[in-house]
Amino acid sequence: MQMTIPSRKEVIKDIKKRKGLVAAVLPIHYSRALLRTFDIYPIELWGPPKVDVSLGGTHLQTYVCSIVHNALSFLKMGALNVADLLLIPHTCDSLQGLASILIDLIKPEQAIFPLYLPRGQREDDLTFLADELHSLYAQLSDFTGKHPSDEDLLAAIKREEMSDLLMAKLYKKKQLMGINNIDFYRLIRSREYLPAEQFSDLADEALQTSGEPIQGIPIILSGIVPEPMEVLSTIDEMNGEVVADDLACCGRRLYEPGTGTDPFRRMAERIIYAPPDPTRGNSIEERVKYLTGMAQNTGAKGIIFYDVKFCEPELFDLPELRNALKEVGLASINVEVNINNPLPHQVATRIGAFLEMLDS
Numbered sequence: 001m002q003m004t005i006p007s008r009k010e011v012i013k014d015i016k017k018r019k020g021l022v023a024a025v026l027p028i029h030y031s032r033a034l035l036r037t038f039d040i041y042p043i044e045l046w047g048p049p050k051v052d053v054s055l056g057g058t059h060l061q062t063y064v065c066s067i068v069h070n071a072l073s074f075l076k077m078g079a080l081n082v083a084d085l086l087l088i089p090h091t092c093d094s095l096q097g098l099a100s101i102l103i104d105l106i107k108p109e110q111a112i113f114p115l116y117l118p119r120g121q122r123e124d125d126l127t128f129l130a131d132e133l134h135s136l137y138a139q140l141s142d143f144t145g146k147h148p149s150d151e152d153l154l155a156a157i158k159r160e161e162m163s164d165l166l167m168a169k170l171y172k173k174k175q176l177m178g179i180n181n182i183d184f185y186r187l188i189r190s191r192e193y194l195p196a197e198q199f200s201d202l203a204d205e206a207l208q209t210s211g212e213p214i215q216g217i218p219i220i221l222s223g224i225v226p227e228p229m230e231v232l233s234t235i236d237e238m239n240g241e242v243v244a245d246d247l248a249c250c251g252r253r254l255y256e257p258g259t260g261t262d263p264f265r266r267m268a269e270r271i272i273y274a275p276p277d278p279t280r281g282n283s284i285e286e287r288v289k290y291l292t293g294m295a296q297n298t299g300a301k302g303i304i305f306y307d308v309k310f311c312e313p314e315l316f317d318l319p320e321l322r323n324a325l326k327e328v329g330l331a332s333i334n335v336e337v338n339i340n341n342p343l344p345h346q347v348a349t350r351i352g353a354f355l356e357m358l359d360s
């Protein structure tokens with residue numbers, strides 16, 4: 001399937017031409033709709049890979065993950081000068097640390113907006129997050145001088161909900177589209193920087209296509225982000241078929257549509273009730289139930305936990321999570337990478353051996 005996906009650079013150029021503002025957004029959860037009502041376009045920063053990490057390394061301990069090392073280095077290279085602001089959700093200690101370093105020490109030109117996320121799904125968590133989003137609204141209002149109405153917010157929320165529904169349809173149709181893993185994830189991950197309406201157009205186009213179904217060894221990919229993306233072409237070459245994912249940048253953000261007419265509560269609901277995520281405090285039991293259900297629905301034979309080295313929220317769960325999955329008959333492996341490096345040969349070999357074992 002041949003699709004033309006605009007690059008980040010092209011999207012940013014277009015935003016600037018339309019006098020929109022660019023927000024560089026760090027992982028994982030936030031409300032795209034809230035930013036868009038202020039004519040701020042989120043461009044997410046999952047690293048990126050392939051930067052000179054010595055620039056960020058002077059401010060960070062070596063045991064901080066490569067997402068944070070790379071993001072800080074990218075900023076210090078001047079590559080974020082196109083951004084008008086930075087949004088840093090309080091996803092983990094490493095990102096909270098990054099926000100503090102930026103605010104207290106580096107003081108970049110861009111305004112910095114932290115976003116605190118609750119670690120549960122109780123009514124209090126929902127209220128807390130709705131209040132947080134309200135407070136971010138007030139800060140963005142001061143920053144831009146704009147005061148979008150509840151109707152503006154609801155329209156933006158519904159536009160994002162439509163994009164997320166289309167993304168969910170892409171996952172359901174993946175195996176019938178004749179699309180390989182790398183191309184599928186290029187499309188899915190364009191949601192990280194494309195405006196919702198542009199992503200929806202692309203998704204619509206992709207959903208019209210069909211091809212020879214790919215009959216690879218069905219697996220689930222879990223972790224934070226499939227970087228370097230080479231891991232996906234490696235899985236393609238080894239006849240693996242990612243039939244679903246539990247990746248923070250993708251499947252864990254398959255937000256359901258919200259309910260109700262209070263925009264702040266609706267934005268909060270979407271995040272609070274998203275698929276289980278260790279950074280939002282979901283329990284091992286919830287994750288086991290979710291992953292086994294995913295495997296049953298998709299026919300996945302095993303899970304590759306593809307983790308960023310030193311990612312504490314992911315790594316804390318893994319021993320117990322993998323043991324519990326083993327007890328219910330779901331095989332898994334865990335590999336760890338530094339997103340700045342090419343895919344290590346040893347990791348590719350271990351993935352290959354795992355796929356062979358599943359196929360035997």
Ligand code: SF4
Binds near residue numbers: 066067068279312313
């Ligand atoms: S990879 Fe893990 S530790 Fe690093 S920013 Fe993401 S959640 Fe935090």
